[in-house]
Amino acid sequence: MDGQTHSLLTREIFGNVSSTSKVIFYLLSLAVVGTLAWGIALRARLWRMGKPNTERPGWRIILINLWKLVFLQRRVGGRGTASVAHFLLFGGFVVLSIGTGLIAVEHVLASLLGRGPKDPVFHKGLYFAVYEPVMELAGLALLVGCVLFACRRWKRPPEIGHESRDWLLLSLLVTIGVTGFMLEGLRILREQTPLPGLSFVGAIFAQGLETVGMTASGVAGWHSTAWWLHAVMALALIALFPFSRLLHAIAGTVRLAVGIEPLGTLSSVPIEQVEATGEIGVARVEQFTRRQLVELDACVSCGRCEQACPAFEAGKPLSPRNIVQDIRGHMEATFGWRATSPVSPQFQTGGTDSTAARSLVGGVILPEALWSCTTCSACVDVCPLGVSPLGFIVDMRRFLVADSQLRGSPALALQKTDRTGNPWGMSAQDRMAWATDLHVPTVQENPDCEVIYWVGCAAAYDRRLQKVARSVVKLLRAAGVNFAVLGNLERCTGEAARRMGDELLFQQLAGKNLETFARFGVRRGAKRIVSHCPHCVNSFQQDYPQLGASLDVIHHTEFLSELVRAGRLKIPPGHSAATGIGATTVTYHDPCYLARVQGVTAAPRALLKLASGAGNLVEMPRHGRQTACCGAGGGRMWFDDAPDQRIGRSRVTEAIATGAQTLAVSCPFCLITTADGLAGRACNTAVRDVAEILADGLVSERTGNADTPETSHGF
Ligand code: SF4
Ligand code: SF4
Numbered sequence: 001m002d003g004q005t006h007s008l009l010t011r012e013i014f015g016n017v018s019s020t021s022k023v024i025f026y027l028l029s030l031a032v033v034g035t036l037a038w039g040i041a042l043r044a045r046l047w048r049m050g051k052p053n054t055e056r057p058g059w060r061i062i063l064i065n066l067w068k069l070v071f072l073q074r075r076v077g078g079r080g081t082a083s084v085a086h087f088l089l090f091g092g093f094v095v096l097s098i099g100t101g102l103i104a105v106e107h108v109l110a111s112l113l114g115r116g117p118k119d120p121v122f123h124k125g126l127y128f129a130v131y132e133p134v135m136e137l138a139g140l141a142l143l144v145g146c147v148l149f150a151c152r153r154w155k156r157p158p159e160i161g162h163e164s165r166d167w168l169l170l171s172l173l174v175t176i177g178v179t180g181f182m183l184e185g186l187r188i189l190r191e192q193t194p195l196p197g198l199s200f201v202g203a204i205f206a207q208g209l210e211t212v213g214m215t216a217s218g219v220a221g222w223h224s225t226a227w228w229l230h231a232v233m234a235l236a237l238i239a240l241f242p243f244s245r246l247l248h249a250i251a252g253t254v255r256l257a258v259g260i261e262p263l264g265t266l267s268s269v270p271i272e273q274v275e276a277t278g279e280i281g282v283a284r285v286e287q288f289t290r291r292q293l294v295e296l297d298a299c300v301s302c303g304r305c306e307q308a309c310p311a312f313e314a315g316k317p318l319s320p321r322n323i324v325q326d327i328r329g330h331m332e333a334t335f336g337w338r339a340t341s342p343v344s345p346q347f348q349t350g351g352t353d354s355t356a357a358r359s360l361v362g363g364v365i366l367p368e369a370l371w372s373c374t375t376c377s378a379c380v381d382v383c384p385l386g387v388s389p390l391g392f393i394v395d396m397r398r399f400l401v402a403d404s405q406l407r408g409s410p411a412l413a414l415q416k417t418d419r420t421g422n423p424w425g426m427s428a429q430d431r432m433a434w435a436t437d438l439h440v441p442t443v444q445e446n447p448d449c450e451v452i453y454w455v456g457c458a459a460a461y462d463r464r465l466q467k468v469a470r471s472v473v474k475l476l477r478a479a480g481v482n483f484a485v486l487g488n489l490e491r492c493t494g495e496a497a498r499r500m501g502d503e504l505l506f507q508q509l510a511g512k513n514l515e516t517f518a519r520f521g522v523r524r525g526a527k528r529i530v531s532h533c534p535h536c537v538n539s540f541q542q543d544y545p546q547l548g549a550s551l552d553v554i555h556h557t558e559f560l561s562e563l564v565r566a567g568r569l570k571i572p573p574g575h576s577a578a579t580g581i582g583a584t585t586v587t588y589h590d591p592c593y594l595a596r597v598q599g600v601t602a603a604p605r606a607l608l609k610l611a612s613g614a615g616n617l618v619e620m621p622r623h624g625r626q627t628a629c630c631g632a633g634g635g636r637m638w639f640d641d642a643p644d645q646r647i648g649r650s651r652v653t654e655a656i657a658t659g660a661q662t663l664a665v666s667c668p669f670c671l672i673t674t675a676d677g678l679a680g681r682a683c684n685t686a687v688r689d690v691a692e693i694l695a696d697g698l699v700s701e702r703t704g705n706a707d708t709p710e711t712s713h714g715f
Contacts, residue, residue: 010124011132012117013107015187016223025231032235039242040250043297046335050290053258054268062257069256075384079304081148086384089145089173095138096180099131100234132198136184140201143177146170169244172237179230181205186223192216251297252385258291260386263377264538264597266394268546269503280503281398283361285331292392296328298385305379305389310629314647316372320379320389323365327392330364361396367405370396374647375499375634376592381625397501406500413638414502421491421509422457423638431488434459434466440473442487443520449484451476452522454531454540454553457492458668464675465668471695472532472556478698479560479569483530489516495539500635510539510547517551524550532556532691534593534600534667535633541598555594557666557690561603564610571610571694579696581612586693587620587660589651589674590627591667601625604666604690611694612662620654628654630677632669643680652677656685663687 014022057065068074073090077083106123115121123131150170185205214222240246267289274280282288305320306312312319358364370393379389400406406414416425432440434455443452453476459469476483494509521527529551531537540553554562563569576582586608594600601624608617622628631647643649652674655663663678663685665671675687 008118008120008124010120010128011187011191011193013103013110013120013123015117016190016220017227018224021224021228028232028235032239035239036241039239043242043247043251046331047290047293047297049286049331049335050288050293051286053289053291057258061259065257065259066253069260069386070253073384075256075260075386081152082302085145085148085152087145088141089149092138092140092142092145092177093173095134096142099135099138102131129198133200136181136199136201139177139180143174146174146177150174166245169240169246172233172240176230176233176237179226179233183223183226183230185209186214186219186226189214189216190219190223245300247297248300248385251294252300255291255294255298255386261388262542263381264542264593266498266543267391269398269507271504271507274504280402281400281501282392282395283359283399283403285327285334285360288327288392288395292388292395293331295385295387295391296324296331299324299328299383299387300385301325302384304382304384305387308378308382310374310376310378310631310647310650311372313650314631314645316369316645316647317366318369318372320393323369323389323392324387326364327360330358330360333358361399365396367400370400371406371410371639372636372647373634374592374629374631374636376629377597378592378629381596394499394501397499398503399501401501401503409640410500410635410638413635414497414500414505417492417494417497417509418505421512422461423492423496424457424461426461428488428491431455431460431490432485433461434469435473435485438470438473441484443484443489443522444487446482446484447520449482450527451481451483451559452520452527452529453483453485454529454533454536455485455490456531456533456536456668458672459532460490462668462672465671468532468668468671468689468691471689471691472530474695474698475560475563475569475691476530478695479563481563481568486516486520491516493536493539493543495535495543496635496637498539498543499633506543507547510544510549514544514547514549517549522551524552527552528559529553530556530559532666532668532689534591534598535669538593538597555598555600555603555666557594557604557607558600560691560694561606564607571698575611575696576613576616579611579693581662581693581696582616584612584661585616585618585659586612586662586664587618587655587658588623588664588690589620589630589655589670590623590625591665591670592627592629592633594666595623595627596625599625604664607690607694608664611690611696618658618660620651620658622651622654630667630670630673632673637669637672643677646673646677648673649677652681656681656683661685662693664690664693666690 017025071094073087076086076090103123106121109121110119113121153166153170181201182205184199184202186209188199188202188206189209209219237246241250269280279287285293299321301321303321305324306322309318309320361367361370373390373393375390375394377390380387380391383389401414413423417423420426421428432442441449443449453472455469459465491509491512493513494506497509498506517523522529529540531540531553532555534555537553537555540549540551544551560569564571572578588604588608590596590601590604594604605617620628628651629648630651631649636647641647655674656678661684663674665674665687666689671687671689678685678687
């Protein structure tokens, strides 16, 4: 209905488009759909080179994940302009795609029903009155999103990767958006149907065209040209999806649809599989799982992980983004997608190209990069696409350990753990030395206990940390908790060994602990395990269930908080004044494995406010789930770094900057590393566990004496 005004509220589909143009467009569309399908199939073939994943989520879970993680973009927020730009671009693109799809449906239905161009099936009336402004808003959102992304890219923040083809993609999207509005402006001018209030952006374009001298009679040619430009650009964009950075939208959707594992989880290693294949860990790219290979393509190189990585911040040769991108390049080279692929020269082997001939571990990814990771999970937590650089790192560490490529002090710690059941290499007979005068009952002496206090190797053998265990005992007694310890039967959980890559040692230690648990009826619903170590808690919660265990485990700050709320643990009103802590300020360092991995941030703060007074707690800039790593996790505790090269040194600086006299912690590893970091620094900050602060001044039920408050970290 060229040049005519509808009495019906609608607009003609394919108006001013000749029959020949329509046929060419159909053929091009078919070719583009074919290219898209071919590109996805090629990529899927690449992903299928990996090991099959054992767990497969059901369809209900997949649909929920698609809704929450993909459609609602739950993991994208929280990054200021970058998040806003992504929401606008994604939202605009999705709405425009759905709108274009609806146009196609209308066109096919109308053709099947033999309707003419003036007689649409549903593209009219109220539907059209909603459709048109929604599409205009979506087009605007897409353009604003592109402009915001362009501004960010122009400023070149160090965290985002810079590739010239990204500019091409942005230009393509902008051209599609602008030609879309231009097309609508030309249509309005040609048909003289402004649809006021509906095509509000198109109407502005129409006015602009009129002011430059265009008239209704002379725009048909321009309209036709703009239509083809818009159509070709849109089709090119669709065809480019599998071959450009836009691939992340396809791979990311696949990745997010299967769900995100809880933080702190590592992939399981079935021992039967190890025995059958003789392989452990990943030395070749095809040994990663299919899900991991999808993750490589999902990574959009946004740099969030790099920004969050404490090892990168400390100048270690580790960038989680580069780990993922370099493995991706290696995957493509190995499977023949392209002959060479770039390797990040500053972090990797120093070359500028990688080929399939280069080994993955040692050739593409340096062991130094892998050993720099503290397994803090910050990279996994911030990745909007569900990529786990940590998962890749631990898999490759497993290979390095199995291949005897770990040397020096960390290797010695593993040997000691293997020999004696603890990384300190001390005798199991000395496990109760910390409690000689406390008469702490063992589980043999008190088999009917409700709570097992898991002391852990650090508090059993490290003289400073023994004070933490003694404080916990004092608090449990003050609250009248019926508890016992495993004493000489306790072994290292194997948490650090597992994260260092020694899976066999972990399984051996876990097996022994599980035997002890079974012997004394420690299982969910029968006895609760309380531990002051977030690493042990996480291992019992995430690692041990992979070996069939079902345990009820809780961190001491949460347990003590429960006791306070239940009125069983009473902190006297004058406690902060009596112990002197009320006259000082306290800052609290959230351990990664407690705050980020387990989400426990309120309980320790509630206890600290109770012990030191609500107004005395000052926060560091990075706190709660966004805490900064102390540098000891993932076996880094056993690496001999020079003081100026330690990963947690910026954290110590942050703590000193608060001016607090007490740095409260709730993890034995954090206590050791922060105390080490503070030693030699010009400050009067002492590190203390939350339990120590709380136990100060409490009258021990057993002795009837108040323990002397400890005022320094005592190293
Ligand atoms: S792994 Fe995730 S956070 Fe890191 S660069 Fe890739 S997409 Fe961004
Ligand atoms: S787990 Fe932590 S240290 Fe390791 S790569 Fe990720 S952010 Fe960096």
